[in-house]
Amino acid sequence: MPNSNDTTFRNATIAVLVENEAGILARVVGLFSGRGYNIESLTVAPVDDNRRLSRITIVTSGTDMVIEQIKAQLDRLVPVHKVSDLTLEGPHLAREMMLVKVVGKGENRMEALRLADAFRARVVDATTESLVFEMTGAGDKLDAFIDLMRPIGLKEVSRTGVVAIARGASGLA
Amino acid sequence: MSATLQTQTEARTMTGAEIVLQALKDQGVEVIFGYPGGAVLPLYDALFQQNAIRHILVRHEQAAVHAAEGYARSTGKVGVVLVTSGPGATNAVTGLVDALMDSIPVICLTGQVPTHLIGNDAFQEADTTGITRPATKHNYLVKDIARLAGTVHEAFYVAKSGRPGPVVIDLPKDILIGKGPYAEAPQAPHRSYRPQTEPDAQMIRDAVALLKGAKRPVVYAGGGVINAGPEASRLLTEFVRMTGMPCTNTLMGLGAYPSTDPQFLGMLGMHGTYEANLAMHGCDVMLNIGARFDDRVTGRLNAFSPHSKKIHADIDPSSINKNVKVDVAIVGDAGRVLAALIEAWKAEAAQQDKAALAEWWRQIDAWREKRCLSYVQQGSIIKPQHAVRRLYEITREMGRDTFITTEVGQHQMWAAQYFGFEQPNRWMTSGGLGTMGYGLPAAMGVQIAHPDALVIDIAGEASILMNIQEMGTLAQYRLPVKVFILNNEYMGMVRQWQELLHGSRYSESYSAALPDFVKLAESFHAKGIRVTRAEELDAGIREMLAHPGPVIADIAVAKDENCFPMIPSGAAHNEMILAPGQTGGVAGVTDEGKVLV
Numbered sequence: 001m002p003n004s005n006d007t008t009f010r011n012a013t014i015a016v017l018v019e020n021e022a023g024i025l026a027r028v029v030g031l032f033s034g035r036g037y038n039i040e041s042l043t044v045a046p047v048d049d050n051r052r053l054s055r056i057t058i059v060t061s062g063t064d065m066v067i068e069q070i071k072a073q074l075d076r077l078v079p080v081h082k083v084s085d086l087t088l089e090g091p092h093l094a095r096e097m098m099l100v101k102v103v104g105k106g107e108n109r110m111e112a113l114r115l116a117d118a119f120r121a122r123v124v125d126a127t128t129e130s131l132v133f134e135m136t137g138a139g140d141k142l143d144a145f146i147d148l149m150r151p152i153g154l155k156e157v158s159r160t161g162v163v164a165i166a167r168g169a170s171g172l173a
Numbered sequence: 174m175s176a177t178l179q180t181q182t183e184a185r186t187m188t189g190a191e192i193v194l195q196a197l198k199d200q201g202v203e204v205i206f207g208y209p210g211g212a213v214l215p216l217y218d219a220l221f222q223q224n225a226i227r228h229i230l231v232r233h234e235q236a237a238v239h240a241a242e243g244y245a246r247s248t249g250k251v252g253v254v255l256v257t258s259g260p261g262a263t264n265a266v267t268g269l270v271d272a273l274m275d276s277i278p279v280i281c282l283t284g285q286v287p288t289h290l291i292g293n294d295a296f297q298e299a300d301t302t303g304i305t306r307p308a309t310k311h312n313y314l315v316k317d318i319a320r321l322a323g324t325v326h327e328a329f330y331v332a333k334s335g336r337p338g339p340v341v342i343d344l345p346k347d348i349l350i351g352k353g354p355y356a357e358a359p360q361a362p363h364r365s366y367r368p369q370t371e372p373d374a375q376m377i378r379d380a381v382a383l384l385k386g387a388k389r390p391v392v393y394a395g396g397g398v399i400n401a402g403p404e405a406s407r408l409l410t411e412f413v414r415m416t417g418m419p420c421t422n423t424l425m426g427l428g429a430y431p432s433t434d435p436q437f438l439g440m441l442g443m444h445g446t447y448e449a450n451l452a453m454h455g456c457d458v459m460l461n462i463g464a465r466f467d468d469r470v471t472g473r474l475n476a477f478s479p480h481s482k483k484i485h486a487d488i489d490p491s492s493i494n495k496n497v498k499v500d501v502a503i504v505g506d507a508g509r510v511l512a513a514l515i516e517a518w519k520a521e522a523a524q525q526d527k528a529a530l531a532e533w534w535r536q537i538d539a540w541r542e543k544r545c546l547s548y549v550q551q552g553s554i555i556k557p558q559h560a561v562r563r564l565y566e567i568t569r570e571m572g573r574d575t576f577i578t579t580e581v582g583q584h585q586m587w588a589a590q591y592f593g594f595e596q597p598n599r600w601m602t603s604g605g606l607g608t609m610g611y612g613l614p615a616a617m618g619v620q621i622a623h624p625d626a627l628v629i630d631i632a633g634e635a636s637i638l639m640n641i642q643e644m645g646t647l648a649q650y651r652l653p654v655k656v657f658i659l660n661n662e663y664m665g666m667v668r669q670w671q672e673l674l675h676g677s678r679y680s681e682s683y684s685a686a687l688p689d690f691v692k693l694a695e696s697f698h699a700k701g702i703r704v705t706r707a708e709e710l711d712a713g714i715r716e717m718l719a720h721p722g723p724v725i726a727d728i729a730v731a732k733d734e735n736c737f738p739m740i741p742s743g744a745a746h747n748e749m750i751l752a753p754g755q756t757g758g759v760a761g762v763t764d765e766g767k768v769l770v
Binding site (some may be wrong): 018019022023026027030034058065068069072073075077079080081131 | 302303307310311314331335336364365366368489490491493494495498648
């Protein structure tokens, strides 16, 4: 039957190996906005200088049919080498990094440090009235840490979005 | 010896403009359609100093792209466009999107301000790669002359491989003036873009198994068959005939299957035939080759062909399972798919259910009895359907190779319904984007490619005015294009929708203050003919066809004629509206349907 019955949404973490060239990110982002797909997070960086490759990790959501469309649309972009649906293809690791600035003195400061220790967040900058924590982990762990910092004196958050890789011996390249 | 070598090396160092032209020549380009301007002057200077490539000067950049489309669609080659920066590039955008939607291979070279001025809001600067990114299959901004030749070669590969489409190469002026090395087209495969053309053997076997077991099969073929080359159309015909199945074509696919063949059901979709649409609705196995389940074809999706198993063969994997979920997905070139289907059909031992197929044909013949395209021509007022039909019959009598282009609207649908095509590449119309103003420049491109053929733009009086300036191009190059205007003094399709959906409130759809098309033709050094009475129609058509130069034939037709059959927006195939006087399922338009276009 046609797609109108297919309404179950799922999340997908998609890894895309692309030529590291001008405009490639605009092509990918333009594809998502132009066709009305969701982007929950997107990260990009060069991963292979010799072969001029970058890797884009996109977290998106949609029905199975929409996610299949997203992958097919990405795959037909000329500078795209490979598209992999990590969510569908088996177990994978997904991590985010963030920097969190907390402002406060006295007991609040001590509480922030204790919680950071429990969450294995590192202090990477400190003044007498502020701390910057660096932390990596799954998105929900980062969310939990931010929630705890909020009443203590959360000032600013900078997050990278998800990077992901499949478990086991197989690789994308 | 070393001196010779050195000369050869030196000879391969050229200006950017020369590199571009050399690459075009190496790609087999004979003609380009363009319009000069400041940023592309170096290219025009290089063009001036050579004879291998002919330049056709259009009157508007949009027309250059449509002309290149007409050239490409009638030859199977890549069409090439040259425009300047800024407005030259932005004017070309409509043509580029048109080519993108209809999968037409076009290379558009755009001038750009010199690299050191990019981003400075310089005179005639536009962010061409930014603007055309969603308007093209791919685009390039060349910032390093060492990569110029390779980029042009790659652009041709991209434009014609896989699902064809338009490619823009943005050329800053300093790159065109500077000197650099020339490189031949690379032999190595492309680094990342390698579309699959060979179908998967298992999928072919699955498709044949379904088709052999079918009791009510239908073949639905689209523009992908045309794009795969004339051999694909021949294979389609062979396959349909050997299997005894009914075949329908999309608007883009007309000519892929001969229209006079008894197994042809006509066009399907919104203004398709009763028999084609009901066959799609009632079939038990559907074979879609090179079409994309477009909304103009499917009607309401959740009522589209509800009882069929669907096989979809397409070169673009993103077309499969986009609108309609299918049972067998075949990725590949339409010609390769058809060849594989024919081979597998012969190899498969299972027999067709011939009795069921005969019963299916009896049903289809009953639908044909409805004669959904019949019309009554009486009195002096010319029915537009009659005008197209007579044009078709008279050109057939003459036996000349005939190419038809159209503008967009009612006349386009009547042309699709009443003009028959026996061969591919003879029918050029703006299907996906629906661009008014497409037909005249497209006809120019066709006539350039086929100087001795009969090329007719079937037009409406509103559409033709959108690129009427191209009459000047016809005059300059003595292109004997015939413009056949069905003049009902309305934007007919808009008027039809207003009548059916908006209480006959004809808001802004009347073509007021029309020009005298005869004088207009004459002022552009062409012949003008006006026909107002049915008795004079044949003579008018013959006069138009007999004239050796360009002609505008202004045919005054019935003002209130509507285009039927029609599947209203949001309705299903079995809810077609037929012409008054024909009985059939009549559906109103639902509120849901009203929001659709």
